[in-house]
Amino acid sequence: MKKLNICIDIDGTITDPYYWLNYANNYFNLKVSEEDINSYEISKVLGIEEKEYLKFYEELKFDIHRKQELREDVKNVLNKLFKNNNIYFVTARDKSLELLTNLYLKQNKIPFDDVFVLGTHNKVPTARNLNCDIFIEDSYDNAIELSASGFKVLLIDTNYNRDPINNNIIRVYNWMEILENINKMSKEKEVI
Template sequence: MKEKRFGIDIDGTVTCPTSLIPFINEDFSLNITLDDIKKYDLSEALDIPAERFSDWFNKKEPAIYSSSPLAEGAKEVLLKWKKQFQLFFISARRSHLMDITEQWFEKQDILYDRIELIGSHDKIKAAKQYGVDIFFEDKHDNAVSIHEELRIPVLLFNTPYNQDPVPEGVIRVNNWTQAEQWVDQWVHTEKTLPLNRS
């Protein structure tokens, strides 16, 4: 049986979903918490004009990504998985942010097979290109579309901004410990099933 390939989003999945909040609070004179963000589109969630928010985000991206804290438990689980699986980090970040992204992974001591910054939220092409067997995501519509297009399980990390209903193949997890437990069971089940994938 081939070594499984994991497709993993970075922001809000490997990094803590609160990463942007201190920057938003400081620069927009707000006092919000993650619970206040009910939509993925932050300009809409915070009622900030889209162009203003986009300009701000483009300027702040390097600082945000350099200082993003890891999601709790992510490092321990990813280090275990790297011994057993191939890890492909597929992110909507734009390609000019590759140096900052690689430096962050090095600083956090997280190993990987590939980092792909696609500059778009449409991750289906990259997931298909690398033949990933499972995906990890925090954006609701990404999780649903990846599952429906590729017919693979997608683990959706629960946040206040991704609470729309999900189909059966999208599995909600609250943290990396739950993700690891689900994956352990999935891998065990796959090993005991007749080989149905090349």
């Protein structure tokens, strides 16, 4: 029997959090750097109207998400975790990206039990349905919402999520730290 139900966001969590930056800089003829990305709201970072950002994203979303680079150690860590835990990807991506998302994970040999492409940032109901033990996330707002609903969250550090965290959130800096924290939680769960 598998020990933990691990829910994991995709964009910025298993992938490079700044994957979209070159596309945006080229499209809008800008020179925004990774250091400039201090907000999850991309239009705000780029200094453009939301509708301009949405037009850009609609035009390029398939290309952007198809070519995302994985974070360091993601595959190695997920392969280890998958042996003893359930892995569920829970993403706010638009429903139109469902097939591409599944193909991306399979082509990159990422192990998982299921994928939930929600089309919304409200991940709490899905986490409840999956009896989530730990949620790995990069969005500060999602982490706060999940933690306020009683879920333990590992918030992977980025330039855009450095606001204060609460007791249900642990800030981590890489996937090896994620593995350490989950192994520790797994051992604690065995004791209970």
